[in-house]
Amino acid sequence: MGHEVLMSVELGHVFVANVNDGKLIDLRIEPVGSDNQDVGRIYLAKVARVVPRLQAAFVNIGENSDGFLGAREARTLLIDADRDTPIEDCVHDGDTVLVQVNRPADGDKGPQLTADISLPGRYAVLTPCRTKVSVSRSIEDDKERQRLIELAETVRDRLGIEGMDGLAGWVLRTAAEGVDNELLEKDMEMIAGIWTDILDKGDDNDPPCLLHQDLGGIERGLRDFIRPDTASVTIQGDAAFRMARSYCQKVMPQAEALIKQGESGEILFDRYDINGTIDKALNPRVDLPSGGWITIETTEAMTTIDVNSGSHSDPALAINLEAVAEIANQIPLRAVGGLIAIDFIDMSDEADGKKIEESLLAAFKDDRVPVRIGQMSNFGVIEMTRKRDRLSLLKSLPTGYFDDPDGEDD
Template sequence: MSEEILINFTPMETRVAVVENGMLQEVYVERAAKLGIVGNIYKGKVVRVLPGMQAAFIDIGLDRAAFIHAADIRSAKEDENKSISYLLREGQSLVVQVTKDPIGSKGARLTTHISIPSRYLVYMPYAEHVGISQRIEDEVERERLKQTVQSQLDQLHEEGEVNVGGFIVRTVAEGAREKDIHKDLLYLRRLWHSLQESMDKAAPATVIYEDLPLYMRILRDLATPEVEKIRIDSRETFHKAQEFVGKLIPEILERIEYYPGERPIFDLYNVEDEIQRALGRKVQLKSGGYLIFDQTEAMTTVDVNTGAYVGHKTLEETIFKTNLEAATAIGRQLRLRNLGGIIILDFIDMEDVEHQRQVLRTLEKVLEKDHVKCKVTGVSELGLVEMTRKRTRESLEQVLCEPCPICQGRGSLKTPETVCYEIFRDILRQHRAYNTDSYLVLASQSVVDKLMDEESDRVAELETFISKTIRFQVEPMYTTEQFDVVLR
């Protein structure tokens, strides 16, 4: 598998594209005016405790207060009372880390279980165990990595260190040298000591630790041995990346390239076109079938349709092939659109149990490539595949778009006919309440056209009924749903 990372940098925003075998798989966008805060550590102040929800709101210096649940708060002893009222009080200072960016109307999500990542390890200062990434499947390698970290921790204990903390060994550590892992471990320990000093001095609602900028996080987290090239279109960012990689990940230094071409870097693999397509509801499949994505605050649904594909064999075979292609496409689209939370997949109904099993297995295999944790819970009684994908940042649509101001995000508008009848009802309402000589209706061109043409008979009937004249005026700035009835 050929994998490349393209980094497009401007002073306003940084965009990163992950391309596998010439196809866009993931997009990351970070704007200078709205930087992501996942991973940042703050000294917060408790502003409100909610016993009924077992949660609290914390001021960390953002526009909206952040949210923490009782389950995400460390307590001194595990068997102590875990009631939020016991754990927190209003006005209390609390060191917290952001686990989810503010999304939509919701504030950031917080935890006190601090974790700090580096290239090979994630340091958990308040934990005591050594964990290994589940993506490392070789048991011999898992044991080697565990012993490598544990031996270093044992040495620190022997030197009199207390509260050494725990570590998770990251996927990228597979095959890493022992000395490089030790170097990472000591770096994280030194960083934590300096952060502890900052915590003591910091005022409430201030940031103590900020994660790296996007392009450095990508280099740290995604530059695996499978990545053949990392291309950067900014000379200054390229030099910073070289310096960063030289210190932290020297083995990938030769894979970083400066891209000076006149053709925009995202045009190399039609990334711009793919991004535009990823903002649409419909995804066309090569077979002629298609997917429909509907994203709501509660969940995302994906509907699979055969479309124009009729196949060459039986209907069951046609459905099976469409569902197989859809499973692969869905896995890619979830990454590309960065859809998270509850996801319901409505595959075309299959009678053959073996076909169902193969489609589910194809989906799971595609999701194994995902950097974000996914869990497929199986097929429900209604034949729907239910799954979850961890949501830590806004989806591509939420980053690049806003709800339509005309339909308010509904995705549909009232017809001119419906608005005409609303106008009639409003005129009747005003006729009963006020005494006037005539009415002036201000509305959009399409509604006025409807009133003057197809609805003209009903307008005449209404004028006779109320014994008043009704006149119409087009307001060019009005949307279809907007109108005013003015007393004259």
């Protein structure tokens, strides 16, 4: 079966499913249209209030609530800042700043902002606050990495996009592997043009002002989810299908042949029981093959995961390793972010704890967002953090998604 992408538009939302060998590995749900996409927006904004005790600033972006700019995300504004530079050295009340949304608003919490702007294309990402040209760690071939770096440096010199301290940096994405030079150059040129337009718009307007918003759900799904080994992209709905074909023709013509339209009357997400997988991911309890289970519970502060053996006598290490594999499936699928604490079954051998740590690191090696994993404590708990770049699965699902079409709940 290989890798597939399934897209469907329902209840005013775009659903993009990332499927590998018939198994749902990631799901993106967002309102139709780029106007409703928060993450990736770039604003010319004004600092409303610096709060040293929080090591953060509240920033007026012209929306219903101020954005939250933490010290770590603000340090990019100072060329000589280090990890200990306080927020009050980075920004001051009334400052005009260029910021980007990296986490959407959630309830009464405003969006989280960063001054470390990134502008993604299909194959490359412009990082104007940095100077380095780098390549995705997922590209392991040394010759290919060198080819991409040399090409990007050549194009960067020609484009001459200025950053904070010299020419702006670039990152070559995983999708750039094996792509010919002409396509890569066109992608970088397109991104550079967008950045120039952003700066020009910023010069012509006063804060707060929206300068840029990312693509809509269909285009972003194509840009971010299609891989070199993708076998097909199936799209439900005439308008969405036409939009996808048009985007591929303009930006990624080599992928146009992958685009297929779902059959009329087909419920696309019944393939591979995707809807069943989504339904199970809304349940705190997930059963393990051994007969044990994990319980996943999220609060405002953090997510806790408890590993249970039940009445089964399998060795604790074996059940814990099963749990690691399932946790690595569930966390991306549920779009869990922030602080996560995993309480494993007690193990008497310290070496077994190291095996769990190594297994967890390996399981999250290819996660699409940054993950940091700590060591196991004396109490059998591992703490980890995962960047929260979107709302959780539960909060993303539109109301009535699992309602019966005749009006009765399943």
